[in-house]
Amino acid sequence: MIHEKGMVVYMADFEKKIRDFITENIPGVLKSPVSFIKYPFIDPGSVYDGNVWDWDTYWSVYGLLNLFEREEDSRVKDKVVEHAKGNIYNFLDHQLEDGYIPMMIEVGKWSEPYLNLKHKEGVMMNMHKPFLCSQICLISDYIKDYHWILPYVEQLDKYFMCYYKNYFFEIPGLFVWCDDIMIGMDNDPATFGRPKFSTANIFLNSFMVSELQAAAKILRELGLEEERAVWYQQKADQLIASIQRECYDKRDGFFYSADVDIKTRKFDWFHQGLGVFWNTLPIKIRVWSGFLPMWAGFATKEQAESLVKHMFDKDTFYSDFGITTLAKDEKMFDLSVTNNPSNWLGPIWLVANYVVFRGLLNYGYVKEAQSMYERTLRLLGEDITKTGSLHEYYNPFDGEPIMNGGFINWNILVLNMADELRGKAPMRNYECFFGSEER
Numbered sequence: 423m424i425h426e427k428g429m430v431v432y433m434a435d436f437e438k439k440i441r442d443f444i445t446e447n448i449p450g451v452l453k454s455p456v457s458f459i460k461y462p463f464i465d466p467g468s469v470y471d472g473n474v475w476d477w478d479t480y481w482s483v484y485g486l487l488n489l490f491e492r493e494e495d496s497r498v499k500d501k502v503v504e505h506a507k508g509n510i511y512n513f514l515d516h517q518l519e520d521g522y523i524p525m526m527i528e529v530g531k532w533s534e535p536y537l538n539l540k541h542k543e544g545v546m547m548n549m550h551k552p553f554l555c556s557q558i559c560l561i562s563d564y565i566k567d568y569h570w571i572l573p574y575v576e577q578l579d580k581y582f583m584c585y586y587k588n589y590f591f592e593i594p595g596l597f598v599w600c601d602d603i604m605i606g607m608d609n610d611p612a613t614f615g616r617p618k619f620s621t622a623n624i625f626l627n628s629f630m631v632s633e634l635q636a637a638a639k640i641l642r643e644l645g646l647e648e649e650r651a652v653w654y655q656q657k658a659d660q661l662i663a664s665i666q667r668e669c670y671d672k673r674d675g676f677f678y679s680a681d682v683d684i685k686t687r688k689f690d691w692f693h694q695g696l697g698v699f700w701n702t703l704p705i706k707i708r709v710w711s712g713f714l715p716m717w718a719g720f721a722t723k724e725q726a727e728s729l730v731k732h733m734f735d736k737d738t739f740y741s742d743f744g745i746t747t748l749a750k751d752e753k754m755f756d757l758s759v760t761n762n763p764s765n766w767l768g769p770i771w772l773v774a775n776y777v778v779f780r781g782l783l784n785y786g787y788v789k790e791a792q793s794m795y796e797r798t799l800r801l802l803g804e805d806i807t808k809t810g811s812l813h814e815y816y817n818p819f820d821g822e823p824i825m826n827g828g829f830i831n832w833n834i835l836v837l838n839m840a841d842e843l844r845g846k847a848p849m850r851n852y853e854c855f856f857g858s859e860e861r
Contacts, residue, residue, distance in 0.1 A: 433796065436803025437840055443806055444489065444834055451482065451830050452505045457529040460515055461508035466831035468814060469761070474527040477606050477629075478831055479509040480553035480560070481773055484849050485834025487564045488841060506561045507570065513550060514577050518542070521577075521584030523550035525604045546588065546618075548600045552626070552633035554581060559636045560849055568643040575646065578637060582654075585630075589619075591682050594701035595664030596622035597630050598682055607747070608763030611754045612679035612705045620683040622702065627665050628677075628714035632850075634658035662720045668702045670715075675728030677712040677721075678704040708738060708749035709766075710774040716781025726785040733778060734790070741818035743801040744775035744794060750818075757817055759825050769815040769824055770801060776835035780848060788843075795839040802836055 451467045453459075463474045464482045483506045490499050516535050517523045524537035525548060532539055540547055555578060562568040571578075589597050599605055599621050602614045606625060613621040638654035641647055668680050680702035688694070713729055715721035721729065734740050738749040747766045748755050756767040775798045782791040801821050802812055812833045813823030842848055 432803075433799055436799050436807075437837070439806050440799075440802055440812075440833075441489075441837060443812065444830060444837070447828070447830055448486070448502075450828075452501060455508075458516075458534055459512055459527055459529060461511040462505045463508045463512055464505050466829060468826040468829040472529060474509060474512050476513070476525045476551045477553045479506075480557045481776075481832040481835065482830070483509065483557055483560050485832065485838055487560060488838045488846075488849050489834060491564075503561065503565055506557070510554070510558055510561070510571070510574075513554060514574050517577055517581065520587075521580030521582075523554065523581055523584075525550050546600050548604055549584060549589070550581070551606055552585075552630040554578070555633050555636035555640055556629075556850075559639055559851075562640075562643065563851060564849070568640060571640065572644055575641070575644065578640070579650075582634075582637065591622070594622070594668045594680070594682060595660060596668060596680065596682065596702075597626050597661075598622050599626060607709070607711065607766040609760075609766055610679075610709055610711070611707045611748070611752070611767070612709060614763070616681075617683060620681055621705065622668070622680040622682050623711070624665070624669050624677050624679045624709075624714060625711040627661060627669070628711065628718045631658050631661050631665070631718050631720060634661065665715070665720070669704070670725065671704055671706070674706070675725070676708060676732060677715050677725075677729075678706055679709070679711075681705050707752060707754070708732070710739070710745055710747045710778070713745075713778050713781055716785055717777045719784055721781075721785070723785070726781075726787075730782070730785075730787055730790060733782075741770060742797055743816060743818055743821045744770045744772075744797050745778050746818045747771055747774050757824065761825065765815065765824070768818060770818050770821075771815050771832075772798065772802070772835055773832040776832065776839060779839050780842070783842060783848075791839075792843060795836070795843055798836050798839060802833060 451465050453463050453465055455461055456472060459474060464479050465471060465473050466478050486502050490502055493499055512527055513523050516527060516538060518538060518541060522541050524535045527535045537547055558571050591598060598619050599613050601618050605613055613623050634654050635658045638651045641651035669677050671678055682702055684698055684702060716726055716729055732739055738751055739745050746768045748768045754767050757769055758765055775794060779791050779794040801816055804821055805812055805823055811827040812829055814826035814829040815824050817824055
């Protein structure tokens with residue numbers, strides 16, 4: 423057992439090693455234009471060389487802007503901002519006429535992004551996850567200027583209209599994944615292997631709340647169309663109401679994804695009496711994304727209390743290294759080494775650790791957030807000490823890396839944790855979105 427002073431020393435040592443490693447390796451993820459990727463961009467590192475990803479770039483920017491906020495050399499800041507803006511420009515550059523934006527842009531044997539080619543063929547696939555406006559807000563708040571995005575406001579509207587036309591169910595008022603391809607949490611059992619357009623995933627809907635709020639903020643900051651800004655905020659509020667109604671299980675005290683493929687299936691004279699009157703069925707699989715309502719800020723105080731109990735339940739989500747991405751007592755819990763899909767069936771992912779950490783701070787659980795930070799720092803600190811590198815995801819029982827050394831991306835977020843515990847504001851302005859109401 424390490425005494426308190428020793429704990430502080432080794433934690434400081436881990437933090438320095440991680441800061442040094444990430445700072446040294448930043449040039450490797452700031453990529454120059456190539457082929458039809460016309461603007462500078464950021465990739466996750468490791469095996470993902472030369473790809474522009476939607477939510478990956480959001481979290482990279484989230485971490486990088488925090489890392490270099492105090493940097494005295496303006497050239498470093500300017501380079502990060504240039505690449506961050508480039509992420510946005512690249513996605514908007516490949517937006518199709520109907521508003522569709524691909525989730526990933528990869529240079530290969532094609533003349534344009536593969537997902538765009540399939541979309542043009544009439545093959546419905548998932549589109550850019552709800553992090554586009556959120557990343558625009560990150561960048562704009564950092565540079566204290568929103569006017570760089572002004573020429574693209576119409577494209578942002580088209581992006582949302584594509585979502586509402588193709589991926590939104592009026593009843594029950596939730597967004598759905600088209601399929602299980604590139605959903606961020608690749609093999610989330612709530613969606614993976616299930617029928618197309620059947621899952622209103624809590625991941626998709628929680629982040630969409632923030633995305634709609636970010637759109638409202640962009641319009642207000644630009645002094646444009648207050649009526650349209652109000653529309654986006656109202657849509658966010660309506661979505662919150664739908665999530666609360668359809669996704670929160672009072673008995674379990676947990677947010678679940680929902681099955682929307684619900685209807686009375688009549689045949690001949692059967693089922694002519696009372697039909698299906700419920701809009702969804704809960705997909706009762708406990709996934710880390712059930713904690714997202716605390717990150718997004720719309721969980722009630724009572725719901726947060728229940729979610730925190732789940733976070734620290736050693737039989738389900740708690741790990742000495744953070745949060746398991748799937749509860750340990752679920753039948754799908756598995757730690758296999760796999761890259762396509764990536765494995766979210768239990769391994770520790772740093773983005774999940776950070777999201778839970780930030781949710782805890784949002785609701786005043788400082789001691790619990792400190793615990794999450796210390797476990798995360800230990801995980802990455804021991805990895806870099808043993809291997810000289812960081813990895814994509816980890817074994818929740820012993821902290822051993824599972825695969826993809828050299829991964830940067832959201833591993834940077836451990837440094838956000840350290841800074842936020844010291845009182846630094848998070849890169850995302852939660853108060854702007856949620857006000858000062860008691861949660």
